[in-house]
Amino acid sequence: MTREHVPRSRPPGDDLSMTTAERERVEVGGLPIDPLTEADVVEQVRAELLAGRGGWIATPNVDHLRHAARDPRVAAMIRSAQISVADGAPVVWAAKISGRPIPARVTGADLLWSLSAAAAEDGRSVYLLGGEPGVPERAAEALRTAHPALKIAGTCSPPRGFELDDVELAKCRDAVVEAAPDIVFVGLGFPKQERIITEFSQLLPSTWWLGCGAALPFAAGDLARAPRWMRPLGLEWLFRLVHEPRRLFRRYIREDAPFALVLLTGALLTRLRTSRG
Numbered sequence: 001m002t003r004e005h006v007p008r009s010r011p012p013g014d015d016l017s018m019t020t021a022e023r024e025r026v027e028v029g030g031l032p033i034d035p036l037t038e039a040d041v042v043e044q045v046r047a048e049l050l051a052g053r054g055g056w057i058a059t060p061n062v063d064h065l066r067h068a069a070r071d072p073r074v075a076a077m078i079r080s081a082q083i084s085v086a087d088g089a090p091v092v093w094a095a096k097i098s099g100r101p102i103p104a105r106v107t108g109a110d111l112l113w114s115l116s117a118a119a120a121e122d123g124r125s126v127y128l129l130g131g132e133p134g135v136p137e138r139a140a141e142a143l144r145t146a147h148p149a150l151k152i153a154g155t156c157s158p159p160r161g162f163e164l165d166d167v168e169l170a171k172c173r174d175a176v177v178e179a180a181p182d183i184v185f186v187g188l189g190f191p192k193q194e195r196i197i198t199e200f201s202q203l204l205p206s207t208w209w210l211g212c213g214a215a216l217p218f219a220a221g222d223l224a225r226a227p228r229w230m231r232p233l234g235l236e237w238l239f240r241l242v243h244e245p246r247r248l249f250r251r252y253i254r255e256d257a258p259f260a261l262v263l264l265t266g267a268l269l270t271r272l273r274t275s276r277g
Contacts, residue, residue, distance in 0.1 A: 026100045029068075029069065029094065031060050031064065031068055034084050041115075042114050044083065045057075053205075054201065057108075057111065058078045058194065058211065059111075062090050064078060064190060066255060067191060069259075077194050077198055085106035086106060087108055087213075097271055108213050109212065116143045119183055120149040125152070125153040126153060126183045127152075127156075127179050127183070128154075129156045133157045134157070135220045135222055139155075154181070156172055163195070183208045184207060185212050185215065187211075187212050190211065223243075
């Protein structure tokens with residue numbers, strides 16, 4: 001695990017100021033994490049939108065790291081994000097153990113609300129893509145109830161497998177492009193949502209995109225989110241496992257838990273090597 005000073009990925013010829021073009025990134029499990037708080041992310045997106053520049057936000061957790069470790073294409077895709085923040089307590093713990101701490105966990109579920117609040121204040125629009133039929137509409141209504149000035153540019157609940165159907169994919173893509181929102185929240189699950197973002201975002205270079213996973217059904221009230229006291233303790237996964245054991249047992253227990261153990265052990269070894277050096 002290393003700390004590196006790297007420029008954010010931008011399309012060729014897209015200039016950025018020094019304050020946003022470079023930052024210290026922390027490598028965690030082979031992926032870059034920006035040492036930003038939720039408020040930092042929101043302010044950066046607002047500044048970039050004001051400057052007419054778009055981009056996308058990756059939110060790596062243990063599952064992302066595990067997939068990226070075995071698939072270079074997934075790793076490259078996440079590395080292409082303009083902002084990458086830790087949406088997973090073990091990612092934050094690993095950075096701290098290694099001696100390269102990041103300030104906080106920043107989740108897609110929280111960014112959905114804070115970015116929407118900023119968009120309402122700035123007179124900008126959002127688009128909700130993903131979820132079962134009715135989910136993005138109910139999520140949009142919840143956001144608008146919380147922030148009456150928020151502009152909803154549109155919603156879309158594409159059918160399962162739409163990304164493999166040229167007609168359905170084009171229908172979804174055209175709807176988003178026609179709406180031309182300032183921010184798009186994509187809740188299609190990892191890594192599908194990231195693939196859609198990297199494809200669609202080329203057509204809307206001034207728009208910001210967030211892969212937000214289960215944030216839309218959370219906002220819609222279709223899924224219960226863990227109580228606030230559980231979140232700082234890194235127990236949100238346990239709450240979800242109890243509520244969706246059949247769907248999440250293999251991912252959380254058989255796949256992600258062993259990887260998290262390896263991740264944390266590697267971070268400790270890195271810290272020991274650094275202290276001895």
